[in-house]
Amino acid sequence: MTVVREYDPTRDLAGVEDVERRCEVGPSGKLSLFTDLLGDPICRIRHSPSYLMLVAEMGTEKKEIVGMIRGCIKTVTCGKKLDLNHKSQNDAVVKPLYTKLAYVLGLRVSPFHRRQGIGFKLVKMMEEWFRQNGAEYSYIATENDNQASVNLFTGKCGYSEFRTPSILVNPVYAHRVNISRRVTVIKLDPVDAETLYRLRFSTTEFFPRDIDSVLNNKLSLGTFVAVPRGSCYGSGSGAWPGSAKFLEYPPESWAVLSVWNCKDSFRLEVRGASRLRRVLAKTTRVVDKTLPFLKLPSIPCVFEPFGLHFMYGIGGEGPRAVKMVRSLCAHAHNLAKEGGCGVVATEVAGEEPLRRGIPHWKVLSCAEDLWCVKRLGEDYTDGVIGDWTKSPPGVSIFVDPREF
Structure with missing residues (x-):
């Protein structure tokens, strides 16, 4: 039986670090990237306005942490509109349209406990917290060749491919x-x-x-x-x-x-x-x-x-x-x-x-990172932009360093 609950730093740190060590980022057979969070598993989200970390725990007598997920919520620009509240149309200015956006990161499941629905359960529990806190969209970033991650989010969790920025x-x-x-x-x-x-x-x-x-x-x-x-x-x-x-x-x-x-x-x-x-x-x-x-x-x-x-x-x-x-x-x-x-x-x-x-080495960079997005609730922009998930990409994006 798997139980998903909020992360407790006083008793979960060792178990979370063990799962992190087992989950190296990178396709099998290639160089892999290991992330050391300097003893603080929520350090990558604690600078966001609102954040949460969940762990998946398995066992009855001897409990074992087998997975974790992090999430945060903030308000971002999702479009723009002309503000015509001026003396003439020539004075109109472009103003941003905002939405409450959630971000899923740090999803990890121990290699010994995969394909048991643990990742899916973690995502659904995190999305429920997003909805309770008023988030209207949720998005994730993953490597476009990480087929397991792409299948989970786009196949089972209802996300759609949204943007393909480059990591340089x-x-x-x-x-x-x-x-x-x-x-x-x-x-x-x-x-x-x-x-x-x-x-x-x-x-x-x-x-x-x-x-x-x-x-x-x-x-x-x-x-x-x-x-x-x-x-x-x-x-x-x-x-x-x-x-x-x-x-x-x-x-x-x-x-x-x-x-x-x-x-x-x-x-x-x-x-x-x-x-x-x-x-x-x-x-x-x-x-x-x-x-x-x-x-x-x-x-x-x-x-x-x-x-x-x-x-x-x-x-x-x-x-x-x-x-x-x-x-x-x-x-x-x-x-x-x-x-x-x-x-x-x-x-x-x-x-x-x-x-x-921007100087960069191709061997160290990622030409196409993949961002997937999901609509969690109705837009509060009064239908000005409709469904953000269906909007075409712009020339530029603003990448929040708190989520990198």
Whole structure:
């Protein structure tokens, strides 16, 4: 008999860690990715407005944890509309439409107890909590080649394939990456960063309504804007007028991104690598560290626990926006190097035009992550957008770092 109940850290930690160790992420026969949650199984969701973790327990006398699931709820942008409450139609502005969205992550079932309906039971119990707390949609992210996960959610749980963003991962080298001398990078304070995001990106799909909570979180390392050197905003200290004035009179091209410190929440480890791969990776690091002036790319030590920084809120405008993004990614790389991280990662829409400015290694990245969505209840947007699950994808998405 299997019982699903809320996670209790005082008695469940050892059992949850045991299941996590058994459930390595990755197809059989390939390199697998192991996630170490640093002794806190709910650390990846505790920064969300509302969250819950459930465990599946089996046995009568000697109880054993055989599965777990995590979930969180937040309010995000699901569409946009014209606000005509102005003097004339020419004054109309585009405003975001919000919905209460739930996210399922961290579903794990012990390999010895699979195909017994435990995963399905965990999902249904989590969805019930979502409904009780007013969530209208639920979504999950999984590898598109993880057939067992895809079958569970789309076949048994009623989810449909929704978006296919790309996870882009770049190694952190032993040398610092050069930033173009034609670009000035400016760090914004959280209040200014919030203003910029709300004024320019609040209608982007999945934009979190509580962006201020994200930017003020201790894991957020800052928001950075790139502008052309020599412009009125890139001419030295004291040139930044504030985000509102900046957006009113922007330079020809600019870009923005924020950095989140995942290293203090969890670590990753690639397992199953051959001895030859390990030796080659170590050789590249030795050469890079010994001769950093050559700027040779090196493979970080991903075969031992390593941390990562996540870049989010990537956006920009103008003919040189891609180059601006490239400079910001270089800046983020150098931050990750100082922080002792192994990689820098981000996730963007498949058709995101700025992705050309994001350096990444194909072997470390995922060209098509799969997001599946399910409608839990009626939309409270008064039928303006109808069913979000049937909406076409936009050019960009906003990936919340709290859920990466």
